[in-house]
Amino acid sequence: MCLFIFVICVVRLKTLALEGNRLFEYRCQKVNPLLIGYKNSFLKFADYLKSPNKYSDEEVKSFLDGYMGGMKGYIDEENKWLVMQRDLLDRWDFKLLEPWYIQRTGEYQWKMYEAYRDDAKALSSMADNPDSGEKLMADSKEARERISKYSNLYFDAFNQAVQIKDWRKFFGRAPEPNCREEDLVIPDTSGAIDRIIPTPTPEPGTPMSPNG
Numbered sequence: 652m653c654l655f656i657f658v659i660c661v662v663r664l665k666t667l668a669l670e671g672n673r674l675f676e677y678r679c680q681k682v683n684p685l686l687i688g689y690k691n692s693f694l695k696f697a698d699y700l701k702s703p704n705k706y707s708d709e710e711v712k713s714f715l716d717g718y719m720g721g722m723k724g725y726i727d728e729e730n731k732w733l734v735m736q737r738d739l740l741d742r743w744d745f746k747l748l749e750p751w752y753i754q755r756t757g758e759y760q761w762k763m764y765e766a767y768r769d770d771a772k773a774l775s776s777m778a779d780n781p782d783s784g785e786k787l788m789a790d791s792k793e794a795r796e797r798i799s800k801y802s803n804l805y806f807d808a809f810n811q812a813v814q815i816k817d818w819r820k821f822f823g824r825a826p827e828p829n830c831r832e833e834d835l836v837i838p839d840t841s842g843a844i845d846r847i848i849p850t851p852t853p854e855p856g857t858p859m860s861p862n863g
Contacts, residue, residue: 660748663744663748664748664749664819666744667739667742667744667745667748667749668824668825669825670739671739671825672825672826672828674732674735674736674739675828675830676828676829676830677732677735678732679828679829679830679831679834679835680829680830680834681728681731681732682725682728682729682732683834683835683837684834685721685724685725685728686725686729686767686771686837687833687834687836687837687838688717688721688725689717689718689719689720689721689722689724689725689771690837690838690840691717691838692713692714692715692716692717692718692721693714693718693840694838694840695710695714695717696711696714696715696718697840699711699714719775719778722771722774722775723775725771726768726771726772726775729764729767729768729771730768732764733761733764733765733768736757736760736761736764737761739757740754740757740758740761745757748819749819750815750817750819752808752811752812752815753812755808756805756808756809756812759801759804759805759808760801760805762797762801763797763798763801763802763804763805765797766794766795766797766798766801767794767798769790769793769794769797770791770794770795770798772790773787773788773790773791773794774787774791
C-alpha cells in the first residue's frame with residue numbers, strides 16, 4: 652500500500668511539472684513577446700521625443716500603434732495565462748503534493764503578473780476614458796507598487812527554493828522548455844520620458860525565472 656501511494660505521488664508530481672512547463676512555454680511564446688513588444692515601442696517613441704529628426708512620420712505612427720495595439724494584445728493574453736495559472740495553483744494535487752516553497756513562489760508569481768496586467772489595463776484605458784485620467788493614473792501607480800512588491804518577493808522566494816534540497820524535485824523535473832532567450836527579459840521603461848499621456852510603465856527590468 653505504501654509503495655502504491657508513493658507511485659501515485661510520483662506520477663502526480665510529474666504531471667504537475669509537465670503542466671507547469673506547458674504554462675511557462677505559453678507565457679514565453681504568447682504573453683511575453685507582446686509585453687516586451689509594446690514596451691519596446693514605447694522606448695522608441697520616447698527616443699523620438701528626444702531626437703525627433705531621427706524618425707519619419709510613418710515610423711512615429713508605427714511606434715504609437717505598436718504601443719497601444721501591443722498593450723491591448725498583451726492584456727488579452729495575460730488574462731488567459733492568469734486563469735490557467737490560477738487553475739494550476741488551486742488544484743488539489745498541487746496543494747497536497749507540491750512543497751510549501753513552490754506554492755509560495757507560485758502565488759507571488761501570479762500576483763506579480765496580475766499587477767503587470769492591471770498596470771497595462773489602466774494605461775490602455777486612458778485613451779478611451781480621458782475624463783477618468785486621474786483615477787486611472789492612481790490605478791496605474793498602485794499596480795506598479797504591487798509589481799515592485801511581488802517582484803521582490805517572487806525572486807527572493809525563487810532563489811530560496813533553488814537552495815532547498817527535496818526529493819520531490821527529482822520527480823518534478825520536466826524537459827527544457829521551448830523559449831527564446833530574448834523573450835525572458837522585460838525592458839526597463841522607467842524614466843524614458845518625463846511627461847507623456849499615457850505615461851510610461853516604470854518598473855525595473857525584470858529577468859524571468861525558468862518557471863515563467
